[in-house]
Amino acid sequence: MLAFISTLLIGITVGAIYSLMALSLVLVWRSTRVINFAQAGQAIFSTYVAYEVIQRTGNFILGMAAAVVVGALLGALVEVLLMRTLFKRIHSGAVAAVAPVIATLGLLGVIRASVGLIWGNDGHRFDAPVSTQAFSMGNTVIPFSRFNLLVIATAALVMIVFTVIFQKTSLGLSLRASAFAPEIARLSGIRVGSIRTIGWAFAGATGAVAGVLISPNDSLTPNSLDLLLIFGFVSAVIGGLDSLIGAVVGGLVLGIGKALILAYLGSSLDYPTAFVVLAIVLIVRPGGIFSMKRGRNA
Amino acid sequence: MSTPAMLSVQKLSVDFGGLHALKDVYLELNHHEVVGVIGPNGAGKTTFFNALSGFVTPTAGTFSLHGEPHKWPRPDQLTSLGISRTLQGVGLxxxxxxxxxxxxxxxxxxxxxxxxxxxxxxxxxxxxxxxxxxxxxxxxxxxxxxxxxxxxxxxxxxxxxxxxxxxxxEPQILLLDEPAGGLGSQDIAWMNSLIHNLKSTCSIILVEHHMDVVMSVCDRIYVLNFGEVISSGPSDVVRRDPAVIAAYLGAEAV
Structure with a gap:
């Protein structure tokens, strides 16, 4: 029983980080209908900024804050410089569906290469702000640490902030309106372009949080968030790609599912597990768990 | 007329890659007036609304509000200019x-x-x-x-x-895109009285298929055919205009 609970806790910790990455992908998808593969690049850059700040100040919170700001700016920048230019030139046809994806993949390469140029390709390290030692009760060790708790709390905080913004503020209403029906939103006086930029900034900030949370005590390299991107993407698809709650649930489903399979079936299955979970969800619910009943009308 | 029109469109043309969707279209809307824009399918009614509300960029033409020339507005500027538009596909x-x-x-x-x-x-x-x-x-x-x-x-x-x-x-000018579209006769009667009531607070331009709605609520009518205004004036005059009858009969004969 104890083993089961600790497996669950590990799953929730990992899942919380997947949820954040999924959230950042969903935020962009909702506003622009693009899967932003460059998110892994934006997040790794932001994480290196956190690393740099933590090296200089020794303050993890300061590092996290810097990463969030840089992540948001980078997100906004990608939207304004790359996406707007792209969409100005291509409006329709097969190219319009493919070009943004290729562009974000290309950008991912560019950012990773730049990170390599600035910080080198060797692994860097920064420590977690709190203990990563497993809790122990008497003789039994639960593989769950203070840092795991911090990860879950931080992810929960991010989700609460988004819930409040989306449900309680007029900015949130504008974000939802622009995502669902851009024409109506524009006729209502919403500057959909600016709202889109804000969506990308939120996404960038969220991706940065995910990057900083997953990296402590691990080797930080230009490629080290690639797997997180894949797991985040799978989580987002499980959640229906359009739903913020879906992204969170998708991340947790994947995290817990992976932890269970790892614990009971073996560690060699770590990587394929994500896709097995994805396949099962899509067979049962082809639109994802939280797919909207109706398609968008715009 | 002493007071300038609330909204005036002159010589509006819209081209879609060589195709004249609209050519020299004009329209004036006065205070507390309901103006109808009608015409057979494909006459350019929706393009006209899209040009007015900034979804389509005019190739030529002038736009003025309260007698003042104004740039063609972007969709997100409309409400701050006191203009509001509904869409055919409701979109809630x-x-x-x-x-x-x-x-x-x-x-x-x-x-x-x-x-x-x-x-x-x-x-x-x-x-x-x-x-x-x-x-x-x-x-x-x-x-x-x-x-x-x-x-x-x-x-x-x-x-x-x-x-x-x-x-x-709280618009001064309301653009209604087929408000009676898809409604049954009871609801159409209700929509008629609603539009009558709205007239006290705003001026309305109406694009509508239902001729009984148009005839009962509109003070004046502009008839479009093949992107051009073929007739305009008070409702009861326009409905007797041979050019209008020909356009509609022609359309129905197809």
């Missing part, structure tokens, strides 16, 4: 309540900027928007629907809510 947000749907249209009253509204949760604004939305719903006799989710509404009710969303910004 299914997972929002009716009240929230209407609040979306009240953005111009959300004075706080984007950034500040993200941080300070401006309750005062929020309350103001809610209040305005409630008033707009009352105006279309849909106050009782406020807390329903939009996807639970019957079709005629979605039409009312869409009009409420257009009214919430």
């Amino acid at each position: 947000f299914p997972d929002l309540t009716v009240l929230e749907n209407v609040m979306v249209g009240a953005q111009k009253f959300a004075k706080t900027g984007l950034i500040s509204s993200a941080f300070g949760f401006t309750n005062k604004d929020e309350e103001l928007l809610r209040e305005k939305a409630r008033i707009a719903l009352e105006r279309v006799y849909a106050g009782g629907l406020a807390n329903r989710r939009a996807d639970t509404l019957a079709y005629p009710d979605t039409k009312r809510v869409a009009i409420a969303r257009a009214l919430v910004s």
Whole structure:
């Protein structure tokens, strides 16, 4: 029983980080209908900024804050410089569906290469702000640490902030309106372009949080968030790609599912597990768990 | 006329890659007037509305408000110019309540900027928007629907809510795109009286297929055919215009 609970806790910790990455992908998808593969690049850059700040100040919170700001700016920048230019030139046809994806993949390469140029390709390290030692009760060790708790709390905080913004503020209403029906939103006086930029900034900030949370005590390299991107993407698809709650649930489903399979079936299955979970969800619910009943009308 | 027209369009042309969608179209809208734009399918009615509301860029033409020349507005500038438009495909947000749907249209009253509204949760604004939305719903006799989710509404009710969303910004000029489209005869009667009532607070341009609606609510009518105005004037004059009858008969004969 104890083993089961600790497996669950590990799953929730990992899942919380997947949820954040999924959230950042969903935020962009909702506003622009693009899967932003460059998110892994934006997040790794932001994480290196956190690393740099933590090296200089020794303050993890300061590092996290810097990463969030840089992540948001980078997100906004990608939207304004790359996406707007792209969409100005291509409006329709097969190219319009493919070009943004290729562009974000290309950008991912560019950012990773730049990170390599600035910080080198060797692994860097920064420590977690709190203990990563497993809790122990008497003789039994639960593989769950203070840092795991911090990860879950931080992810929960991010989700609460988004819930409040989306449900309680007029900015949130504008974000939802622009995502669902851009024409109506524009006729209502919403500057959909600016709202889109804000969506990308939120996404960038969220991706940065995910990057900083997953990296402590691990080797930080230009490629080290690639797997997180894949797991985040799978989580987002499980959640229906359009739903913020879906992204969170998708991340947790994947995290817990992976932890269970790892614990009971073996560690060699770590990587394929994500896709097995994805396949099962899509067979049962082809639109994802939280797919909207109706398609968008715009 | 002593007072300038509220809205005036002159020599409006829209080309889609060599195709003249609109050519030298003109229209004037006066205070407390309902003007109809009619014509056979493909005559350019929707393109005309799209040009007026900034979804389509005119190739030529002038646009003026209250006698002052004005650049063709962008869609997101309309409400601040006192213009509001409904869309044919209603477009309510299914997972929002009716009240929230209407609040979306009240953005111009959300004075706080984007950034500040993200941080300070401006309750005062929020309350103001809610209040305005409630008033707009009352105006279309849909106050009782406020807390329903939009996807639970019957079709005629979605039409009312869409009009409420257009009214919430307190427009002087209302552009109604096929308000009676898809409605049964009872609801059409209701829509007629609603449009009559709205006339007291705003001027209306109406694109509509239902001729009985057009004839009963419009003071004046512009008839489009193949992108050009072929007739305009008071409703009872236009309906007897041989050119109009020919255009409609021609269209129906096909």
